[in-house]
Amino acid sequence: MKFLIVDDNPDDRRMLRHLLSAHGHDVLEACNGHQGLQLVSANSPDLIISDVLMPVMDGFQFLHDLRKISSVPFIFYSAVYDGTRDMQLANSLGADGYIIKPTDPAELVKEIARISGKASTMKDCGLGDAEYLKKYNQVVVNKLEEQVRELEISLAERQRMAGELAAREQEFRSLAENAPDNIVRYDLKGRKLYVNPALERTLGIPAAELIGKDPGESDPNGTLADYHAALQKVIATGVGAEMLLVFADATGSVVHHEIRFVPERDQNGTITGVLGIGRDITERKAAEQALLNEQKRLAEMALELSMAEERERRRIAATLHDCIGQDLALSRIKLGMLARASLTDTERDILGNSQEILDRVISNVRNLTHLICPPILETAGLEAALKWLGRQMEADYGLRVKFTSGLDEKAVGVEVHHELYHAVRELLINVVKHAQTGSARLIAGSERDCVTIRVEDDGVGFDRGVVAQRHDSESGGFGLFNIDRRVSHFGGSVVVDSAPYAGTRVTIQMPLTSATETGTALQ
Incomplete structure (x- = not known):
């Protein structure tokens, strides 16, 4: 069989063409009713499948004019006109069937075969031009009313969403413009869309001179290369990032900023831009450096104290060995000399006890000297x-x-x-x-x-x-x-x-x- 498909949607035409060709049918295509009439006159198709809503000539007008020259079976295939009044107008014009999009391909083939099998050999539309126009106008007016209602609902929803978006934008600007942090919003090309007053003060550049600038224009010397690289990575991957940025502010002072990049997304999760938030941590860095300097100073003092302790330990050991140790040794010699003198038994006992005490003291001094600083370490x-x-x-x-x-x-x-x-x-x-x-x-x-x-x-x-x-x-x-x-x-x-x-x-x-x-x- 030879089929004629009339539809302004190329995807729908392609689907029907593949479906019917797979079942061994020849397929002709037209994008509106006017082209369809031309193809009917030149090719005499066995069945026509047509959309309703099309430019130049819609499906109803196409069928109305077709029935004046041909009784070829005609099927409407539409997702827009699907009400009872629409189907009644189609039947009154001589349509053999009305299929609502979308339909499962297997069911669509069965429905086309069923309709074409019972189609009459000759259809008389039965409608004069005046009656056709009356019914056609009613269908179109009803459809337009439906479209208007849908548009009104859609418009109201868009207005509601726009109001929410405006409220969120106002909330963002209120927070950003009063925040002490530097805040900048970038588009997907890295161009600045918004900068808050804090960033203007930090850079000493008015917002008007920053908005719309891409990375190269806002940093001609490439001093912020790491910053721009981090920004581009967030744009490319959609993953947030943090970094430390060191630069000179409007007064020429070196400042440290902790930067955080946050990807912004739409309701579908698609990244639409990047929000950069910079916090001045110069004072914290200065405090950290001061703490490090103090720790270094304390470490140096601790080292000097340690060395002083060691020198004092060695001095004490030397005193014990050279002074006290020598004096004790000399005292022991003197006591030994006294032992050779004529003494009473009592005096000899006292002398012996004194020598034992002196020997213990000498031993203790020697051990203490070794404990503090063993002479062997020096010698x-x-x-x-x-x-x-x-x-x-x-x-x-x-x-x-x-x-x-x-x-x-x-x-x-x-x-x-x-x-x-x-x-x-x-x-x-x-x-x-x-x-x-x-x-x-x-x-x-x-x-x-x-x-x-x-x-x-x-x-x-x-x-x-x-x-x-x-x-x-x-x-x-x-x-x-x-x-x-x-x-x-x-x-x-x-x-x-x-x-x-x-x-x-x-x-x-x-x-x-x-x-x-x-x-x-x-x-």
């Missing part, structure tokens, strides 16, 4: 002092210390010698107090650019997160926290590796250059 160096410390830990506390060394004595300054010695002593005492083990390992060595000393044990271990904030006041102020603080003053580091029931390993690393220079400067 023989760090390696010998650490080896001696290991023997003393076993003698005093029963802790067996296996010592392994490869130190380069010349690479370490005097002050660093003392700091490393006291740190190792404190770590070994911690093993005695907390590790619940009778042995430890002490490894000391010099690498290409640093000194490394490690104290290890196989004891009960501990939670590193807890010990990181622990200050052991019972250990004389040399807890892990204080060891780390003092070592860091020399440019070194302390690394603690431990876990419950997995032992502990504390590694101290001191840069050779930093250590030597610091030690020399503070001697």
Whole structure:
């Protein structure tokens, strides 16, 4: 069969053409009733499928004129004219069927076949021109009234939405124009649509000179390249972003702004622009810098205090050894000389007791001198002092210390010698107090650019997160926290590796250059 499709919608024509061609039919197409009449005269189709609402000549007029020259079966296929009055006019004009869009393709084919199968061989429209015009006008007027009502409803809805939009815009402007933050709104090309008064004051440029400017025009020198890159990324991805912007304000002062880019979207979720919000954090940055400077000053004071303590410790040790120790030794010699004199038994008992007391005092002074600053550290160096410390830990506390060394004595300054010695002593005492083990390992060595000393044990271990904030006041102020603080003053580091029931390993690393220079400067 040969079908003629008359419809001003090319998509509907394409759908019908593919559908009918798939069933073996030939298809002709026209975009309005006037073209349809021309194709009917030239091709004599077997069936016509026509829309109702079309330009030039609509479907009703097309059918009215067609029935004057042909009785070819005619089917209306429309989504606009679908009321009872519309269908009555179609039937009175001689239409063989009326199908309402949209219809399932399979059902559409069945309906076309059904209508074409019962179509009469000759249709008389039965309507004169006057009667046709009367009914046609009634249909058109009804349809126009429906359209007007729909338009009124649509207009009212648009007005309501426009009112809400205007209220939101007014609310936005009220907030933006009174906000202390800088606020700017960009379109999808990065052009400024709105800037608030705060931004005008910050830049010292009127809003009229900023609106509509793209990134290149508003930043000809490229000083805000990172800012524009972040903006373009938000436009491209629709994902918000934050950044820190440093620039000179209208007075030439350097200011710090915390920038946040927020994508704006329409009701369908499509990005329509980007809102930039900048907060001046210059005062906060200044306060942070002042705090850092104060912390640095306090650290320097703490270092000087630490060095002063160390110098005082060495002075006291020297006084104990050179003055008090010598005087006590001389006193013992004098008492020994007195023992050779003629004394009564009572006097000899008193002399013997005095010598025993003096021997204990000499021993205590010697131990105190070694505790404060062992002479071996001054005379023989760090390696010998650490080896001696290991023997003393076993003698005093029963802790067996296996010592392994490869130190380069010349690479370490005097002050660093003392700091490393006291740190190792404190770590070994911690093993005695907390590790619940009778042995430890002490490894000391010099690498290409640093000194490394490690104290290890196989004891009960501990939670590193807890010990990181622990200050052991019972250990004389040399807890892990204080060891780390003092070592860091020399440019070194302390690394603690431990876990419950997995032992502990504390590694101290001191840069050779930093250590030597610091030690020399503070001697």
